[in-house]
Amino acid sequence: MAVFVYAENINGVYKKAAFEAVSYAKAIADQAGDTVTAVSVNPTDSSDLLYKYGASNVINIKDEGLKNFSAKAYAQAVSEVADGSIIVFPHTTDASSVAPMLAVMNGYSLITNVLEAPESLSPFQVKRRAFSGKGYMHAKAKGEKVIVTVSQNAFGVKENAVSGSEEVKNLSVANEDTKVISHEQSSGKLDLKEAEIVVSAGRGLKGPENWGMIEDLAGVLGAATACSKPVSDIGWRPHTEHVGQTGKAIAPNLYIAVGISGAIQHLAGVNSSKTIVVINSDPEAPFFKSADYGVVGDSFQIIPALTEKIKALKG
Template identity: 50%
Template structure:
């Protein structure tokens, strides 16, 4: 038996969510007294042996250019072959865009219970129970899996990356790979920017900014913090900002270490998408804004005055002139 971790890569690079999944999987293996092993599909540009740092003893590499783009149907069959070959009893995915495509398929294929959106290590004291977010972050549930093989999709930013010493043995895995039916024709990526779901710090703004032309100061603040930018629903609906920046119940749910909300009143639907953030800072000129109740730190004041000053103060702290 073993714990198998799916290592998601993008353009050859191992994603941060995968490093979290590896660290989490290594800990689960330790709990169960077994080994943690990784599986990589496609053509990585990184040295896979280095993944040993995150606690895996082996990395199974299925090297086939047909796997360079995600076709969940093809991926699922390949991962199922690896899982069976290594007698995996627990299979871990990052609960990111790719994980959400593959993990449910694998669950149905292997008849293995799936917990998606896990936020803590499994409790194995009485069965196998994992805590996950429900009601869009307004609550959590402990879910138990009754099947011999278990699948966990770990929420981004829910478990810290733990890097130590170690090198993994990299083994080529010879899998049957179907011809993909899904053909990826193009992809666009906002280069140089931090992906919202992986960001440690997120700077977000709402209608209080009055118009899309005022986003420069938000981007300046995000830049000094190496943060991703986000927005509230009305802002995305008014096309001031792209839809992929909308955080909230019907947008993207995030859990960064620091969330700075500027000119956002804090409707319950918005809070649902961000209330797993570790530290929340609210800047709003209305002292009655409901967001202050969910915040750790707040400034009641005009964003147009406060935000540029905040950017300068952070530059000073970081020694950037």
């Protein structure tokens, strides 16, 4: 039972989600008594980073034509080298659009957003996120060949070093469907979907001029910043920060929500976070029902004080 994993990189640098996917693939390979082969497109990072999480073989696809991302072309490229009975993808924006293309192309069953190592390999059965994270289900694959996407921050990154070997595969896949017209760079220093800590704010902040305190708090915590939908709709913050049902779905270890009411559409994108802290002046705000810790109060007093306290603790 050959196990493959798609190790996603961004501008050649492996994402944390790639290490999590490799860790997950290694858990399957251990169950199956087999090894893991990682596949990546134009990486510049060393393959040592993938051996560390359990990939015994790394296939580096070199293809100038794949500089611009296209789900179809990437699925074609992965298809040329990955013929395992199980292929693992991270559930990132790009990888989760390659996975279904590849599944249709080569007749795989597809199970997305898996949370844990499989309950059985034959038939393949696994627990997955359902209903925008409000529930979960146990999905069973019909066929022998399965593609899974791993929900970010669910399984975790697990070191499991093996000695590995690398192979370079030169391809020239047609990539004519995608032309990059413009590129919006996320304003934060950290990738929101990869961040361990996220500080997020909503309409309770009253205006864009008040985001300095959110950025200061994020700065001392080493966190990424996010926002609710109306905030990005009005143009207070860039759309790249919008989280929720119609924005990015994130699952950091710590999500701090400031001046956000906690509408169901917002929760859909953040309720898989490990710990949720809600700061809101209204004790009846619905978000408190989903919070692990809640602070009732004015964010204009609490946030600067919290930032100072953390700075003092760190100092």
